[in-house]
Amino acid sequence: xxxxxxxxxxxxxxxxxxxxxxxxxxxxxxxxxxxxxxxxxxxxxxxxxxxxxxxxxxxxxxxxxxxxxxxxxxxxxxxxxxxxxxxxxxxxxxxxxxxxxxxxxxxxxxxxxxxxxxxxxxxxxxxxxxxxxxxxxxxxxxxxxxxxxxxxxxxxxxxxxxxxxxxxxxxxxxxxxxxxxxxxxxxxxxxxxxxxxxxxxxxxxxxxxxxxxxxxxxxxxxxxxxxxxxxxxxxxxxxxxxxxxxxxxxxxxxxxxxxxxxxxxxxxxxxxxxxxxxxxxxxxxxxxxxxxxxxxxxxxxxxxxxxxxxxxxxxxxxxxxxxxxxxxxxxxxxxxxx
Amino acid sequence: xxxxxxxxxxxxxxxxxxxxxxxxxxxxxxxxxxxxxxxxxxxxxxxxxxxxxxxxxxxxxxxxxxxxxxxxxxxxxxxxxxxxxxxxxxxxxxxxxxxxxxxxxxxxxxxxxxxxxxxxxxxxxxxxxxxxxxxxxxxxxxxxxxxxxxxxxxxxxxxxxxxxxxxxxxxxxxxxxxxxxxxxxxxxxxxxxxxxxxxxxxxxxxxxxxxxxxxxxxxxxxxxxxxxxxxxxxxxxxxxxxxxxxxxxxxxxxxxxxxxxxxxxxxxxxxxxxxxxxxxxxxxxxxxxxxxxxxxxxxxxxxxxxxxxxxxxxxxxxxxxxxxxxxxxxxxxxxxxx
Numbered sequence: 001x002x003x004x005x006x007x008x009x010x011x012x013x014x015x016x017x018x019x020x021x022x023x024x025x026x027x028x029x030x031x032x033x034x035x036x037x038x039x040x041x042x043x044x045x046x047x048x049x050x051x052x053x054x055x056x057x058x059x060x061x062x063x064x065x066x067x068x069x070x071x072x073x074x075x076x077x078x079x080x081x082x083x084x085x086x087x088x089x090x091x092x093x094x095x096x097x098x099x100x101x102x103x104x105x106x107x108x109x110x111x112x113x114x115x116x117x118x119x120x121x122x123x124x125x126x127x128x129x130x131x132x133x134x135x136x137x138x139x140x141x142x143x144x145x146x147x148x149x150x151x152x153x154x155x156x157x158x159x160x161x162x163x164x165x166x167x168x169x170x171x172x173x174x175x176x177x178x179x180x181x182x183x184x185x186x187x188x189x190x191x192x193x194x195x196x197x198x199x200x201x202x203x204x205x206x207x208x209x210x211x212x213x214x215x216x217x218x219x220x221x222x223x224x225x226x227x228x229x230x231x232x233x234x235x236x237x238x239x240x241x242x243x244x245x246x247x248x249x250x251x252x253x254x255x256x257x258x259x260x261x262x263x264x265x266x267x268x269x270x271x272x273x274x275x276x277x278x279x280x281x282x283x284x285x286x287x288x289x290x291x292x293x294x295x296x297x298x299x300x301x302x303x304x305x306x307x308x309x310x311x312x313x314x315x316x317x318x319x320x321x322x323x324x325x326x327x328x329x330x331x332x333x334x335x336x337x338x
Numbered sequence: 339x340x341x342x343x344x345x346x347x348x349x350x351x352x353x354x355x356x357x358x359x360x361x362x363x364x365x366x367x368x369x370x371x372x373x374x375x376x377x378x379x380x381x382x383x384x385x386x387x388x389x390x391x392x393x394x395x396x397x398x399x400x401x402x403x404x405x406x407x408x409x410x411x412x413x414x415x416x417x418x419x420x421x422x423x424x425x426x427x428x429x430x431x432x433x434x435x436x437x438x439x440x441x442x443x444x445x446x447x448x449x450x451x452x453x454x455x456x457x458x459x460x461x462x463x464x465x466x467x468x469x470x471x472x473x474x475x476x477x478x479x480x481x482x483x484x485x486x487x488x489x490x491x492x493x494x495x496x497x498x499x500x501x502x503x504x505x506x507x508x509x510x511x512x513x514x515x516x517x518x519x520x521x522x523x524x525x526x527x528x529x530x531x532x533x534x535x536x537x538x539x540x541x542x543x544x545x546x547x548x549x550x551x552x553x554x555x556x557x558x559x560x561x562x563x564x565x566x567x568x569x570x571x572x573x574x575x576x577x578x579x580x581x582x583x584x585x586x587x588x589x590x591x592x593x594x595x596x597x598x599x600x601x602x603x604x605x606x607x608x609x610x611x612x613x614x615x616x617x618x619x620x621x622x623x624x625x626x627x628x629x630x631x632x633x634x635x636x637x638x639x640x641x642x643x644x645x646x647x648x649x650x651x652x653x654x655x656x657x658x659x660x661x662x663x664x665x666x667x668x669x670x671x672x673x674x675x676x
Binding site: 006064078085089097098099110113253260282 | 433621
């Protein structure tokens with residue numbers, strides 16, 4: 001069998017990025033003529049075949065689903081995965097996962113890898129870097145080849161496909177509103193970079209709740225943390241320098257970490273500072289006090305994503321893409337009520 | 339392209355188990371002549387090719403690794419996976435995971451699925467059911483085809499391959515010994531079914547520590563819980579009915595759950611009851627009190643497994659299998675010391 005070259009190998013050999021190779025092979029106008037010529041010639045010489053995916057898929061169903069998630073450390077993604085697996089299993093499908101590790105390049109390579117490994121369709125949540133770059137070429141390419149794709153949680157309007165999301169803005173509004181109702185006024189938002197669609201939507205809900213209740217929005221009460229390994233010192237400083245009596249955190253780990261630091265500063269939760277986090281994971285149930293959380297119903301989200309995908313695969317559906325919105329639930333616990 | 343039948347389809351069509359089909363195709367003596375004839379004829383008719391794995395592998399390296407883990411909810415497996423991924427990434431390999439969900443059949447199907455998807459080798463931790471059945475045909479088959487395999491954590495002596503484990507017996511001994519030294523005498527063990535090799539080894543260390551320190555082993559102080567979703571009531575009853583002043587738990591979730599229940603019963607941790615759990619995860623760091631744990635160094639375990647596998651792949655090594663033992667560390671926190 002003749003050895004086939006991959007996107008990654010072409011990129012390495014010609015010292016360009018994987019994304020440049022991918023675009024050059026699709027004749028993108030973003031890439032210079034020279035570079036395109038060089039890449040296309042190389043790809044031809046080394047027998048690069050991007051579309052063997054489509055070939056194999058037209059001919060048979062594999063009964064396999066490929067899943068790409070940004071990480072497997074956050075409880076939310078693992079519960080979505082469980083939902084996908086349970087539902088897919090019932091309908092006779094196997095599931096393979098790749099982890100993009102929040103990297104654009106890894107996401108592109110994962111797609112290439114899974115597609116080569118004969119799957120009937122993809123379920124994905126976008127990596128941080130993909131959302132930051134705002135580059136969805138690799139997704140649109142797969143869709144153009146007729147491979148169904150369902151996006152969940154971290155989605156984008158730039159890709160036309162089935163999607164499953166939660167009502168992020170609305171539930172953030174409700175969470176902040178519940179804190180205002182209990183007498184809190186200086187409400188902080190602990191979030192990630194804004195290029196995450198979910199963080200943007202949660203921030204919108206947060207701002208709207210303040211505005212509708214006559215509380216002025218204060219930029220200083222927004223703390224933006226890196227998605228992984230937030231620094232205790234930064235958090236500590238934030239709570240030292242600002243008068244804060246309640247906090248909405250866009251994930252569970254941020255909430256647990258902040259609550260721990262605030263309590264070490266001698267403040268009482270929820271009396272001095274109340275906390276609400278997203279993701280109703282196991283951490284929330286065993287923290288002290290137990291954490292009030294937004295249950296995102298990850299398992300249901302996964303089941304829904306798998307259902308949309310398998311229905312599309314089995315019925316050869318085209319167009320008419322749906323966006324299913326799962327209603328999140330606010331679960332009150334000791335971090336907001338005594 | 340002619341449609342190829344899979345193990346699963348044969349099993350379904352002939353109304354037998356996947357494992358029967360697999361054994362029949364290997365002419366196993368466990369299967370009756372009639373059944374074997376039927377299955378072999380069917381497989382031939384529908385063009386079943388078990389060995390396309392080996393064919394493709396002999397000819398080229400795919401630079402992909404397949405990983406099969408029992409679940410992605412336990413922190414330990416996700417950290418091992420991170421270790422695999424980071425190390426593999428550095429050496430230019432992609433990683434695909436399948437989750438066996440503790441099921442033997444799923445593990446067999448996952449192997450078939452990944453092998454068809456062109457990988458250079460496997461890294462695996464055995465499912466609960468596989469350890470219970472004690473059936474390792476599918477692993478030995480893959481090895482016979484010349485596909486390298488590395489087992490980690492949940493391993494078996496019945497398969498000759500590279501392995502990575504921790505010093506379970508020794509560290510359990512040390513954990514129990516540390517509790518005895520601090521004056522505890524009625525030490526319970528909260529564990530899973532004995533068919534898990536790790537639980538057996540931890541129980542050995544527990545018993546040895548009691549014996550060497552003149553404490554009689556008491557069957558009643560062993561609580562065996564299902565791996566997933568242990569019942570609060572069962573745990574509560576166990577701590578009500580027995581005089582217990584210290585507990586070793588074989589995982590972090592058991593420890594956190596038991597510690598929560600014991601505290602709700604009005605007992606003080608660690609004064610009345612001390613706790614040590616395995617897996618130094620995020621739960622241990624934010625529980626109250628913080629949990630003393632055995633750090634299994636999952637990330638290092640994953641890196642080691644990936645190193646053994648990739649070295650074997652790239653150097654076409656045969657035989658001379660190694661078992662690397664990672665030394666676990668006991669991390670003392672508030673659940674054992676004031």
